[in-house]
Amino acid sequence: MPKLTFPRSLVVIASLVLSAGAAVAQGYPAKPVNLMVPYPAGGPSDAIARIFNNQLGKELGQQVLVENLGGVSGALAAQKVLAAPADGYYIFQGSPNEVILSPMANAAVKLKTEDFRLVHPVADAVMVFVTRKDLPVNSVDELIALARKSADKPLTYGSVGIGSLYHLILENVQASTGVKLAHVPYKGNAPLLQDIGGGQVDFAVLVYSAAMGALAEQGRMKVIGQLGGQRSELLKNVPAASEGQALKNFSYKIWTGFMVPKNTPEDIVVRLHAAIGKSLQDPVVRSQLAAQTQQPSPPMSLAESAKFFETETARYRAIAKQINLQPQ
Numbered sequence: 001m002p003k004l005t006f007p008r009s010l011v012v013i014a015s016l017v018l019s020a021g022a023a024v025a026q027g028y029p030a031k032p033v034n035l036m037v038p039y040p041a042g043g044p045s046d047a048i049a050r051i052f053n054n055q056l057g058k059e060l061g062q063q064v065l066v067e068n069l070g071g072v073s074g075a076l077a078a079q080k081v082l083a084a085p086a087d088g089y090y091i092f093q094g095s096p097n098e099v100i101l102s103p104m105a106n107a108a109v110k111l112k113t114e115d116f117r118l119v120h121p122v123a124d125a126v127m128v129f130v131t132r133k134d135l136p137v138n139s140v141d142e143l144i145a146l147a148r149k150s151a152d153k154p155l156t157y158g159s160v161g162i163g164s165l166y167h168l169i170l171e172n173v174q175a176s177t178g179v180k181l182a183h184v185p186y187k188g189n190a191p192l193l194q195d196i197g198g199g200q201v202d203f204a205v206l207v208y209s210a211a212m213g214a215l216a217e218q219g220r221m222k223v224i225g226q227l228g229g230q231r232s233e234l235l236k237n238v239p240a241a242s243e244g245q246a247l248k249n250f251s252y253k254i255w256t257g258f259m260v261p262k263n264t265p266e267d268i269v270v271r272l273h274a275a276i277g278k279s280l281q282d283p284v285v286r287s288q289l290a291a292q293t294q295q296p297s298p299p300m301s302l303a304e305s306a307k308f309f310e311t312e313t314a315r316y317r318a319i320a321k322q323i324n325l326q327p328q
Contacts, residue, residue, distance in 0.1 A: 028268050032063040034090050035258075036081050038074030038098050039160065043189030044209040044292060048123055048256055049093050051288040052279055059275035064091075070187035073161030074098030075109040082115055086261040088268035092116065094259045097164045100316045105163020107327040114262065118309035119269060120276040121257040121297035123289055126235050127166075127227040130212060131203040132196050133220055139239070140225035143203065144246040147179035154182040158192040158204040161185045162328055165316075166205045169227070169252055171323045177246060196221050207254060208235060208293045227252040234293045255297065255312070257305075273302050 035056070037049045049066045057064040069077040074097050081092040092099075099116050102109045129140055135155075137143045147155050159166040162185055174181055184201050186192040193212060195201050197220045205227065206212065216223045225241040226232060229251035241247040258276055260269060277299060279285055286296050300308065 028088050028271055029060050029062040031089065032065050033057075033060060033088070034065050034067050036077050036090060036092050037066060037068045038070065038077035038092075038094065039068065039188035040070040040190050041068050042211070043193075044125065044207040044294070045093060045095075045189070045256065047209060047292050048289070048294060051285055051292070052122065052276075055279040055282045055285050056275055059278050060271075072106060072109060073102040073164045073167075073185075075102040075106065075111065078102075078116075079109070079111055081259075082111055082261055084261075086264045088260060088264055088272060090260075091119075091272070092259045093122075093256060095165075095254055095256045096312060096316050097160065097166075097254075099259065100313050101163045101165060101168065101320065101325075102161070104317070104320050105167070105325055105327060106161075113313050116259045117262045117264065117269065118257050118259050118305045119272050119302070120280070120300060120305050121255050121308060122276065122280060123256045123294040123297060125207040125254050125256065125295075126232045126293045127169075127205055127252055127254060128208045128212075128223050128235075128238060129203060129225040129227070129241065130193075130196060130206055130216075131222045131224055132199045132201070133222060134199065135202055135222070138222065138224060139244060140241040141244040141246045143224065144173075144177050144179060147181060148177075151180055154180045155202040156182045156184050158184045158186050158195065158201040160188055160192065163325065165252070165254055168316075168319055168323060168325065169205050171325070172319070173247065175323055193221075210292055213293075232293070232295075234290060234295065256294075257297070257309075269302065273305075 035049050035053055037045050039045045053064040053066050078092055078098045081090045084090040100113050103111055137146050157170050189206055192204055196204060197215050215221050223238055226238050228240055229242055231240050241250045280296050289296050
């Protein structure tokens with residue numbers, strides 16, 4: 001068999017390209033890194049970013065800057081990250097809302113779930129039913145009963161957008177109980193929480209936050225039930241919806257993770273993964289997450305993170321199919 005030979009110039013070019021790639025990864029990060037939050041400042045997503053950015057910056061040896069961009073159920077921010085170079089300088093703080101559900105629910109969203117790579121999940125949240133202060137209900141069963149009586153003038157519920165998990169959950173509630181509700185989409189948790197406090201919307205399913213807890217203590221809104229299969233250790237005084245009769249087998253939770261575009265160089269992904277893993281072990285980060293009623297994610301390898309993302313994508317696609325979610 002004849003021996004293959006290549007022009008020396010091609011060999012030199014190839015070796016230069018490979019060594020340049022290695023140098024880029026070894027030198028990463030050489031400038032501040034942006035952590036993109038897909039909702040306005042003041043909500044639980046923003047709180048998570050601000051818990052992590054200092055420690056993550058210490059681990060990376062560069063400043064991590066939090067950037068907020070709400071809109072299109074969080075997909076606007078996701079699309080901005082995908083449009084940037086895949087060089088590790090834009091990290092997306094995402095959840096199933098933005099990267100799994102919004103492409104299935106919103107015809108304007110052009111991204112695909114598979115465009116992202118989950119580097120590491122960082123937190124699990126407690127979701128709750130929250131109502132305006134003067135809505136005449138004190139439990140999830142009473143809320144469903146009131147919705148049943150109010151068919152002529154449906155109760156209004158807010159969410160962070162069409163196709164968000166919160167929207168899907170309440171579509172599922174309507175399908176399983178036969179009640180009718182009116183959906184009011186918002187750009188993020190913070191403005192929605194403000195309107196529940198002001199009485200402009202009747203109720204919502206939201207991630208529990210310290211801000212929500214403070215408003216409830218002040219009597220400006222009511223937290224009437226959790227969505228997990230059982231009460232969270234972090235919120236023991238609020239009953240699970242499944243403890244009542246109307247939503248017996250009800251169980252939902254939501255996670256947040258740090259993601260990058262799928263074609264980000266492997267060395268950079270490995271560096272980020274190590275920095276996120278170390279940040280998750282920091283006692284200050286863990287105590288601040290607990291103060292926001294967020295549980296730190298368990299340690300995962302890159303392969304385990306990939307498997308987790310794949311499993312979660314399949315689960316949420318099954319929920320969307322069950323309620324016949326169509327792009328709008």
